[in-house]
Amino acid sequence: MANQVEVKSLLDAGVHFGHLTRKWDPNMAPYIYMERNGIHIINLYKTAAKLDEACEALRKIAASGRKVLFVATKKQAKDIVAKHAGEANMPYITERWPGGMLTNFVTIRKAVKKMALVDRMKKDGRYETLSKKERLQVDRMRDKLEKNLGSIVDMTRMPAALFIVDTVREHIAVKEALKLGIPIFAMVDTNANPRNIDYVIPANDDASKSVDIVVKAAADAIKAGLEDRKKEKNAEQPSPKAAKKEASNEEEE
Known part of the structure; x- marks a missing residue:
């Protein structure tokens, strides 16, 4: 159970405001208070x-060296997602979702490579x-590809997971992820x-403060996972002093 401070922060950000009752999906009933x-x-x-649970899973994914693709094309969320995903060094889609982004990933990668080709031509x-x-x-x-795919240039393989803001709007992304x-x-x-979502975070997906928090x-959580990975790699590498001693022992043998 989360503590009161966490809940108060969510409250201050307006995370609790849902939609009009006539627009609800009955499957969300377990997450509705009143x-x-x-x-x-x-x-x-x-x-x-649920947020704690999702963050723990995201941390493990990042620690394993895999990527999480963030998806948010609605106006009030796109800049927020670009900022936080970019800071966590994760790929993101904030313009139109390219059809076949996941199910036809090879073609998408070819489009990304066209950008690299133009850059090489200029160099x-x-x-x-011409x-x-x-x-x-x-x-x-080049400009069109940069706008739509520039944020996934470094995503050379399929993402390990998707993080989506507004599953109704991003239904094509949801569909492709489910298929794969x-x-x-x-x-x-x-x-x-929420039935097809692996990690449901019940929240107001329209207000910028809610999306931001x-x-x-x-x-x-992803940054923490990347830090865990970095520490683990450093622990596996022998210190310069230990490496020198090991090399010296090998020479004596």
Whole structure:
């Protein structure tokens, strides 16, 4: 059970405000505390507990060296997700979800490689040999790819999990992840179906403060996992002094 301070922080951020009662999904009933003025109020004790559970799982994924793909294309969430996911060195999609992003990952990777090709052309001088019209076309293509896929340049293999803000809006991402058996972590509001989500975080997915506090917690957990991985790697490497002694022993033998 989370402590009162955690719940108060969620309360201050407005995480408890759900949708109008007439827009609810009955499957969210276990996470709803009450109805007030025609709006469902989310049980923040359950939110805090579920957030803790999700963060622990995210930390383990990061510690294993795998990537978590963040997805949020709604206006009030995209900048927040780009900031926190970027700081955690994780890939993210904040523009339109590219159809087949997961189910046709090879094609998406080819598109990303086109960006790298243009960059190489600019470095080795081939870009300058193109006509003005061709350079304009290449630049437009590069800019479009950068806008939609620039944040996943370093994602060379399928993500280990998805973190989604608003599963109703990002239903295509949810569908692709389900098809491939990729675990889904998500902020789920009272108008969404939580049944297919592996790690449900019942929360207001419309208010920027609510999105910020939840996504930051997830990103901080990932950072902690990366730190765990770094410490583990350092522990496995012998100190310079120990390595020198080992080398000296080998020479004596």
